[in-house]
Amino acid sequence: MWIAFRVVALILLAATAPRWWHSLRGLPHALIHRHWSAIFDRVLGLVLVLFLAMQVVPFGWRHSNPPVVAEPAWDSPQTRELFVRACADCHSNETKWLWFTNIAPGSWLVANDVYGGRNEMNVSEWVTNNSQNAKRAREAGEVVRDGSMPPLQFLLIHPEARLTDAEKADLAKGLEASLAK
Numbered sequence: 001m002w003i004a005f006r007v008v009a010l011i012l013l014a015a016t017a018p019r020w021w022h023s024l025r026g027l028p029h030a031l032i033h034r035h036w037s038a039i040f041d042r043v044l045g046l047v048l049v050l051f052l053a054m055q056v057v058p059f060g061w062r063h064s065n066p067p068v069v070a071e072p073a074w075d076s077p078q079t080r081e082l083f084v085r086a087c088a089d090c091h092s093n094e095t096k097w098l099w100f101t102n103i104a105p106g107s108w109l110v111a112n113d114v115y116g117g118r119n120e121m122n123v124s125e126w127v128t129n130n131s132q133n134a135k136r137a138r139e140a141g142e143v144v145r146d147g148s149m150p151p152l153q154f155l156l157i158h159p160e161a162r163l164t165d166a167e168k169a170d171l172a173k174g175l176e177a178s179l180a181k
């Protein structure tokens with residue numbers, strides 16, 4: 001379905017190309033003479049064209065959720081639940097790709113966060129007894145307590161990921177216990 005959206009964007013872009021090219025060339029003239037309505041029309045056209053062009057860039061199209069290989073030995077179901085609520089979209093292979101993750105530039109930002117997050121720490125491909133795990137566990141506790149994870153842009157869109165102070169304390173403690181192994 002989203003591929004159809006991108007094809008339509010490409011067709012609209014191609015079909016209107018002569019028109020927006022013409023309109024863009026009129027922009028300097030409109031600016032010099034302060035023709036506000038002409039400036040407004042042209043800037044609006046430019047924004048639309050950029051929006052269409054962004055949909056055709058292939059980055060962020062693929063929404064991969066590779067298989068879950070192994071999870072950490074969670075110290076309690078509650079720790080896992082809190083992690084799923086606040087962290088799993090970017091630190092597991094079970095990302096919920098919401099509809100807007102198909103529309104650029106949102107799709108670019110989300111793909112960047114998800115692939116960056118998985119790369120940093122992925123609870124779906126957990127390696128027990130990894131020498132890094134103790135450090136990982138400490139860091140995870142820290143970022144939950146100091147509020148740097150989940151990132152602000154995620155909280156704006158996912159109110160359910162906002163944790164109370166008590167939940168933060170529980171999650172931090174749970175992660176320290178679960179990820180160290």
Ligand code: HEC
Binds near residue numbers: 120
């Ligand atoms: C919107 C995606 C996203 C969410 C949600 C998210 N993270 Fe991250 N996380 C990232 C990205 C991207 C990085 C790597 C770059 C960075 O540090 O900002 C990262 C880095 C980390 C690191 C490495 C330490 C560091 O500061 O670089 C830890 C630990 C971590 N996250 C834990 C968590 C925990 C615990 C949660 C849930 C409370 C969480 N993250 C939620 C995207 C996310």
